[in-house]
Structures are given as structure tokens and as C-alpha cells.
Amino acid sequence: MKLLKKWVLLLLAGLLLSLTACGREAPPPPEGTIPVTVSFGAMEKLTKAIGGSAVSITVMVPDGTEPHDFEPRAEDMVKLSRSCLFVYNGMGMEHWAEKAIRGAASPGLITVDASARVAPILLTDEEEREEHGAYDPHTWLGLSEAKEEARAIRDGLIAASPKDRDLFMKNYEDFADRIDRLEEKYRGSLERAPRHELVTGHAAFGYLARDFGLTQESVEDAFATGEPPARKLIELIEFCKVHHVKTIFTEETMDPALARTLAAEAGARAETLSTMEESGDESYLATMEDNLSKLDQAMNE
Ligand SMILES: [Zn+2]
CATH class of the missing domain: 3.40.50.1980 (Nitrogenase molybdenum iron protein domain)
Structure with a gap:
């Protein structure tokens, strides 16, 4: 019994020492x-x-x-x-x-x-x-x-x-x-661009769209959960054709074959934008610079 008590005390002391x-x-x-x-x-x-x-x-x-x-x-x-x-x-x-x-x-x-x-x-x-x-x-x-x-x-x-x-x-x-x-760079590139339709696989760019006058159109999470519903795909392809959209943005985790198929149907190319939902070594600013260069190309072509 005495021994047990000693052990308990020792354990407690150890715990207290490890507190930060x-x-x-x-x-x-x-x-x-x-x-x-x-x-x-x-x-x-x-x-x-x-x-x-x-x-x-x-x-x-x-x-x-x-x-x-x-x-x-x-x-x-x-x-x-x-x-x-x-x-x-x-x-x-x-x-x-x-x-x-x-x-x-x-x-x-x-x-x-x-x-x-x-x-x-x-x-x-x-x-x-x-x-x-x-x-x-x-x-x-x-x-x-x-x-x-x-x-x-x-x-x-x-x-x-x-x-x-x-x-x-x-x-x-x-x-x-x-x-x-x-922000000034984004404004200079996007506000004067001839295109303002941002087509994405995952509707993650609503705040960016609000701040720089873009319209975001997407098949929300359809890509993440496997086969997107045909109706949504047809709508999206129609949208791309009507607005002469040349780039469809997808997230890093999206099936690249699906992105290519969709882009081909819409007469566009598939490109990725980072949503930073996964961890990585690239800094916030570097990632947003990288996203801008892709957006700049898509909105100005
Ligand atoms: Zn998200």
C-alpha cells in the first residue's frame, strides 16, 4: 500500500513537471x-x-x-x-x-x-x-x-x-x-480584363470574385464526390460557350481526366487554382501570386 502511494506521488510529480x-x-x-x-x-x-x-x-x-x-x-x-x-x-x-x-x-x-x-x-x-x-x-x-x-x-x-x-x-x-x-496587382489585372467569368470546380473564390468584380460559376463539389450530375455539366458547358470562357479552373484534388473532358466539351482548357485547403511549404503570398498569374491569363485571353 505504501509503495503504491509512493508511485502515485511520483506519477503526480512527473505530471506536474511536464505541465507548461x-x-x-x-x-x-x-x-x-x-x-x-x-x-x-x-x-x-x-x-x-x-x-x-x-x-x-x-x-x-x-x-x-x-x-x-x-x-x-x-x-x-x-x-x-x-x-x-x-x-x-x-x-x-x-x-x-x-x-x-x-x-x-x-x-x-x-x-x-x-x-x-x-x-x-x-x-x-x-x-x-x-x-x-x-x-x-x-x-x-x-x-x-x-x-x-x-x-x-x-x-x-x-x-x-x-x-x-x-x-x-x-x-x-x-x-x-x-x-x-x-491587391493592386490583382486589381490592375482583373478589373481591366475583358473577361469576368470565373469558372471553377469548387466554389471557393467567392470573396476574390466579390473584391475584383468577377462572376463565379461552378459545379460545387460535384467533382469532389465522384461523377458530377449530367444536368450540372450541361449547364456549365452552356455557360462557358455563351460567355466564351477559355479556362476552367479546378482544384488540386480534382480528377484530372474529368477536368480535361469537361474542358474539351466546353472548348476550353483546364487549369488549377490553389484553394490552400491542404498543407504545403509555399507561402500564402507566393500561392496567391501563382493564382494571379493563372487568373490573369484566363481573364485576358
Ligand atoms: Zn472549400
Whole structure:
């Protein structure tokens, strides 16, 4: 009995020693960096832009899984409980976020609903509302919206590590300046372009379309779930013909054969735009530069 008591005490002492300022039972993150969990790829890029080398980031949604369809597992919540900060996009993108935060049950965890200050786009299409909820959740694909999200992330990082305030403020200022310059580039290219019809496989560019006067037309998620319904395909092909659309944009995860078939039927070519729903090394700004060069070609040809 005595021995058992000793063991319990030892275990407790061990647990207490492993407690950190934010999470429980945390293995130390590399060289004193701040452990941050983010929901998916775009949040990783924005958090990296502001946190720089001061943060170590864990992405919760594994690649190959749609952030829209994800369900957190027990191990995800354990990982989350070891973080100082949880960054998610919000606006209905991660319907599972509340559940994950509750499951982590970590009183020190700071949470950032990054899109909280973004003016939402109300969805009107019945199928889209079923899939995404009342609002278009793809806020990070608009530039001024992403700047707003980066600001929310900056404030969350400062709350998690006040001693790094100057670094986060400076990184945010740099990021905001570069966003402003890129926004001017987008405006210069898209607002003067002869075409304004953006045809996509996944209706993820609503904020970009709103900001730069484009009309987004898509077969929402038809590609992601296998064979798109024939009626939708025919409608889309008609739209492309009527508006002389020369490029159909698809997401990285879409079946390339299907994209080619659709494009051939519509007399267009298939091209990919990044939605940043998967994680990757390319920065937010570099990805948006890359998207612009493809959009520029499509809208100006
Ligand atoms: Zn999406």
C-alpha cells in the first residue's frame, strides 16, 4: 500500500513537471517555440507569415481530407491540448472546431476564430447552403479578408506569448504591406480584363470574385464526390460557350481526366487554382501570386 502511494506521488510529480504555461503533458516544442495547432493549410500559411520562426505549427486536418468533411479524433484533441494557441478559419469552415476545443479541455488554450471580423457572403444556392451553411466560408482566398485574418492571428499570438509582441507586430506590418501591393496587382489585372467569368470546380473564390468584380460559376463539389450530375455539366458547358470562357479552373484534388473532358466539351482548357485547403511549404503570398498569374491569363485571353 505504501509503495503504491509512493508511485502515485511520483506519477503526480512527473505530471506536474511536464505541465507548461499553456498545454498539459506537453513534450517541449523545438527550442522554446510556441506550440500552435491550426485547422488546415491556409491557416498554417497565415500563422507562419506572422509567427515566423517563433512558432511550431501542427496542422489538424490531414492531407487528402476535405477540411469541410473532417471529424476530429481523440488523438487530435490530445495534440490540441498541448498547444498554446488554436487557429481556425471560422465562418462555418470547421463545423467541428467547437467540439475539438471542448475535447481538448485545456483552460490555457487561446483560440482564434480568424474570420470573425470579415464581412461575410451570404450563400443563396440551396445545395451550397447544405454543404457549407449560411455563409461562404472561403474567406482566406480574398486578399483584404486574409489581411484581416492575419491581424486576428497576430493578436492571438501576442496573447499567447506577450514577450514576442514586437516580432509579431513587425511580421504583420510586412505581411499587410505585401498584401496591399498584391491587391493592386490583382486589381490592375482583373478589373481591366475583358473577361469576368470565373469558372471553377469548387466554389471557393467567392470573396476574390466579390473584391475584383468577377462572376463565379461552378459545379460545387460535384467533382469532389465522384461523377458530377449530367444536368450540372450541361449547364456549365452552356455557360462557358455563351460567355466564351477559355479556362476552367479546378482544384488540386480534382480528377484530372474529368477536368480535361469537361474542358474539351466546353472548348476550353483546364487549369488549377490553389484553394490552400491542404498543407504545403509555399507561402500564402507566393500561392496567391501563382493564382494571379493563372487568373490573369484566363481573364485576358
Ligand atoms: Zn472549400
